[in-house]
Amino acid sequence: xxxxxAYVALFVVLLTVICSALDYAVTAGLRRxxxxxxxxxxxxxSGEAGAEVLIQGSSRTWVGFSPAIIGDRLGLSCYNxxxxxxxxxxxxxxxxxxxxxxxxxxxxxxxxxxYSLNRRDDLYQNNQFLPYLNEDAIREGVEPYxxxxxxxxxLPLVRYxxxxxxxxxxxxxxxxxxHYTNEKDRGYQxxxxxxxxxxxxxxKEHPHxxxxxxxxxxxDDLDSFLAECSRDGIIVVLxxxxxxxxxxxxxxxxxxxxxxxRRLAAKYQLEFLDYSYDAMANDTAYFYNxxxxxxxxxxxxxxxxxxxxxxxxxxxxxxxxxxx
Amino acid sequence: xxxxxxxxxxxxxxxxxLYFVLPHRFRWGMLLVASCAFYMAxxxxxxxxxxxxxxxxxxxxxxxxxxxxxxxRWYLVASIVATCLVLAVFKYLGFFSGSLAAIAHALxxxxxxxxxxxxxxxxxxxxxxxxxxxxxxxxxxRQKPERHPGIxxxxxxxxxxxxxxxIERPQNLLHQFREAHTFDLARISDGLKLMLWxxxxxxxxxxxLAIFVGEVYGAPENHSGLGLGLATVFFAIQIFCxxxxxxxxxxGAAQVMGFKLMTNFNRPYHAAxxxxxxxxxxxxxxxxxxxxLYIPLGGNRVPRWRWQFNLFITFLVSxxxxxxxxxxxxxxxxxxxxxxxxxxxxxxxxxxxxxxxLERHRRVRTVVGVITVFVLVCFAWIFFRAENLGQALxxxxxxxxxWQATPGYVGATLAKMGVTGIDLVALGLAVGFxxxxxxxxxxxxxxHLFAGSRTPVRWVVWYGLVLxxxxxxxxSNNQFIYFQF
Numbered sequence: 001x002x003x004x005x006a007y008v009a010l011f012v013v014l015l016t017v018i019c020s021a022l023d024y025a026v027t028a029g030l031r032r033x034x035x036x037x038x039x040x041x042x043x044x045x046s047g048e049a050g051a052e053v054l055i056q057g058s059s060r061t062w063v064g065f066s067p068a069i070i071g072d073r074l075g076l077s078c079y080n081x082x083x084x085x086x087x088x089x090x091x092x093x094x095x096x097x098x099x100x101x102x103x104x105x106x107x108x109x110x111x112x113x114x115y116s117l118n119r120r121d122d123l124y125q126n127n128q129f130l131p132y133l134n135e136d137a138i139r140e141g142v143e144p145y146x147x148x149x150x151x152x153x154x155l156p157l158v159r160y161x162x163x164x165x166x167x168x169x170x171x172x173x174x175x176x177x178x179h180y181t182n183e184k185d186r187g188y189q190x191x192x193x194x195x196x197x198x199x200x201x202x203x204k205e206h207p208h209x210x211x212x213x214x215x216x217x218x219x220d221d222l223d224s225f226l227a228e229c230s231r232d233g234i235i236v237v238l239x240x241x242x243x244x245x246x247x248x249x250x251x252x253x254x255x256x257x258x259x260x261x262r263r264l265a266a267k268y269q270l271e272f273l274d275y276s277y278d279a280m281a282n283d284t285a286y287f288y289n290x291x292x293x294x295x296x297x298x299x300x301x302x303x304x305x306x307x308x309x310x311x312x313x314x315x316x317x318x319x320x321x322x323x324x
Numbered sequence: 325x326x327x328x329x330x331x332x333x334x335x336x337x338x339x340x341x342l343y344f345v346l347p348h349r350f351r352w353g354m355l356l357v358a359s360c361a362f363y364m365a366x367x368x369x370x371x372x373x374x375x376x377x378x379x380x381x382x383x384x385x386x387x388x389x390x391x392x393x394x395x396x397r398w399y400l401v402a403s404i405v406a407t408c409l410v411l412a413v414f415k416y417l418g419f420f421s422g423s424l425a426a427i428a429h430a431l432x433x434x435x436x437x438x439x440x441x442x443x444x445x446x447x448x449x450x451x452x453x454x455x456x457x458x459x460x461x462x463x464x465x466r467q468k469p470e471r472h473p474g475i476x477x478x479x480x481x482x483x484x485x486x487x488x489x490x491i492e493r494p495q496n497l498l499h500q501f502r503e504a505h506t507f508d509l510a511r512i513s514d515g516l517k518l519m520l521w522x523x524x525x526x527x528x529x530x531x532x533l534a535i536f537v538g539e540v541y542g543a544p545e546n547h548s549g550l551g552l553g554l555a556t557v558f559f560a561i562q563i564f565c566x567x568x569x570x571x572x573x574x575x576g577a578a579q580v581m582g583f584k585l586m587t588n589f590n591r592p593y594h595a596a597x598x599x600x601x602x603x604x605x606x607x608x609x610x611x612x613x614x615x616x617l618y619i620p621l622g623g624n625r626v627p628r629w630r631w632q633f634n635l636f637i638t639f640l641v642s643x644x645x646x647x648x649x650x651x652x653x654x655x656x657x658x659x660x661x662x663x664x665x666x667x668x669x670x671x672x673x674x675x676x677x678x679x680x681x682l683e684r685h686r687r688v689r690t691v692v693g694v695i696t697v698f699v700l701v702c703f704a705w706i707f708f709r710a711e712n713l714g715q716a717l718x719x720x721x722x723x724x725x726x727w728q729a730t731p732g733y734v735g736a737t738l739a740k741m742g743v744t745g746i747d748l749v750a751l752g753l754a755v756g757f758x759x760x761x762x763x764x765x766x767x768x769x770x771x772h773l774f775a776g777s778r779t780p781v782r783w784v785v786w787y788g789l790v791l792x793x794x795x796x797x798x799x800s801n802n803q804f805i806y807f808q809f
Contacts, residue, residue, distance in 0.1 A: 007509070015790060019791070
């Protein structure tokens with residue numbers, strides 16, 4: 001074999017080029033995809049998610065707040081950034097990414113849950129982050145989970161290891177062979193589902209209720225986020241959307257968590273709209289499980305919330321204008 | 325340490341570079357330290373068991389070589405007994421004790437089973453057999469005793485084949501530690517390619533199939549006969565890709581440093597008879613049993629009934645070697661029976677071939693033979709894979725239960741096993757490519773993969789393999805099946 005090291009170098013260089021090209025095609029394909037897992041991220045990085053009213057929260061948010069209803073009522077553009085399965089840490093990471101690509105919103109509706117101040121043990125649906133690992137906001141958000149290693153960030157294609165289906169979909173999107181449609185409207189998707197027996201089964205398993213953990217570090221993150229919004233002149237409204245009343249009463253340390261929310265609201269002079277004792281909470285017709293509103297419930301709730309928000313904004317406008 | 329782990333990605337280049345950087349006289353020491361580190365990555369304390377067997381075999385080799393007559397024979401027996409005792413305590417004590425307790429219970433007697441709560445040391449059967457082959461070869465005068473304890477220790481502990489073989493003979497491997505291997509890029513390149521091929525078989529095929537096989541064998545009662553049958557066929561492919569993949573990585577890793585290990589697999593599912601299958605499957609173990617058990621028992625140079633008895637005993641022991649469970653014993657017995665039956669039925673089969681005209685169509689006859697052997701081997705794999713005898717019998721009894729001739733039945737069965745469309749595409753491509761390579765390599769060993777092809781073809785293949793491993797691989801650090809033996 002003549003010039004062996006040149007041979008090896010050529011092999012490695014060519015391999016790097018091939019892997020980089022495939023990585024590029026997959027990433028570019030996924031970053032323009034309307035697949036459910038990527039559509040919202042893509043709306044954020046393309047700036048399409050930019051709105052005057054931004055709604056943040058977990059899955060309770062993306063199935064619970066209709067931007068169409070809220071935006072129409074307020075006469076403002078509205079977008080729902082609700083993120084499936086994650087508490088506040090990743091919601092804030094998503095917000096940081098949003099801020100990189102869009103103007104600051106006028107109003108942020110921060111929806112809260114009793115588990116908002118906790119952190120997941122796993123990186124749920126970790127595939128959703130793959131095309132955005134080069135984004136600082138995402139990297140900072142996922143790093144505490146210790147899921148991705150240095151090679152995922154540095155070596156081409158390695159982040160997609162074992163994701164044959166995803167690679168096929170990404171390449172398909174890149175070459176326009178496959179196309180998906182996003183069924184969400186500005187991040188919201190009403191769930192036309194009836195009440196399931198999920199809660200009854202869960203309640204049987206937890207006859208003495210549950211203790212919802214919270215982390216001081218996440219409380220501090222929320223505190224910093226509210227301080228940042230205050231500095232930026234963004235109006236923040238904290239909201240606790242309705243949850244089924246029997247489930248509500250099964251969180252033993254609920255008052256402890258709510259005390260934190262109320263303390264932070266008072267600290268930054270924010271409104272904290274708590275719908276957990278709303279009449280809706282007693283009727284399973286509005287839910288598909290104990291935590292999530294169905295389409296009927298979310299539309300009713302969105303209208304009510306929009307009215308409250310409009311009232312609040314009017315009040316703020318009056319007080320800003322010096323009217324009693 | 326697993327070959328398919330990130331630690332090995334660091335370990336392998338570091339050890340290889342050190343091997344070539346160090347002067348020859350220090351290499352055995354470095355390999356010994358590296359092999360210890362490799363083994364201790366599992367359960368560190370078990371290195372002591374390895375040291376005990378090494379000490380026994382090393383001393384036995386010297387004593388046997390230094391003595392004559394009955395004393396020489398006594399040393400051999402003592403070392404075999406001592407080595408097997410280690411194996412018996414760590415691997416078979418619980419099994420024998422449990423079996424005795426079951427027999428006692430059946431007879432209405434009380435005998436409490438001894439429970440030894442220890443994890444089986446990895447690869448115990450492999451390095452024990454490698455040590456035994458050394459002692460026996462020294463006794464037979466075919467191998468000079470190794471006086472250098474370090475080199476003897478590396479012979480037993482050489483990390484590429486330490487935990488799952490190939491089980492080497494001293495004549496092939498020992499002298500290689502004294503040879504100064506040079507840095508030969510062509511050889512290194514061949515070794516790396518073989519490793520790549522092994523990784524492809526392991527992480528792309530075996531580990532993906534393991535998911536579906538585990539799903540069915542974990543709860544066979546949830547699956548129909550078709551599901552049980554498909555899972556068994558999947559397991560046949562899985563175990564081949566898992567074990568031959570391991571062997572390829574081991575042989576390749578050794579080849580990179582200049583060592584030539586024996587071939588362990590030669591397209592076994594292309595065998596047209598059971599005896600041919602055993603000449604192609606786990607060759608290092610089959611030849612071990614042939615040389616050290618079957619031939620000493622008399623082989624085929626004895627009366628016909630004794631010859632068949634020798635075959636049966638050899639396969640029974642081979643089954644027991646695989647694991648301390650009746651399922652393995654029965655697996656061995658089934659193969660023993662297959663071989664004996666093939667001897668009995670040889671005349672009848674020839675007559676059938678003559679009558680049906682297959683005799684004139686050698687290719688068709690070979691294909692029929694290959695399919696028959698595959699089906700028979702798959703049937704035996706049920707016992708090998710099942711958790712216990714009860715489960716194996718359940719699967720056998722239900723293999724033809726619940727079959728439906730309705731549209732969508734196959735799809736529904738696959739879906740129940742957890743197989744998605746994309747899995748089928750990935751497996752179809754991977755297994756199809758492997759078979760293409762097998763057919764193409766018909767007269768060549770896998771270590772000479774694509775050696776005769778033009779450079780662009782070879783490069784496309786290597787790039788394709790790397791991409792397939794990255795994109796289609798399953799990265800859940802699945803242990804190799806044969807590690808448990």
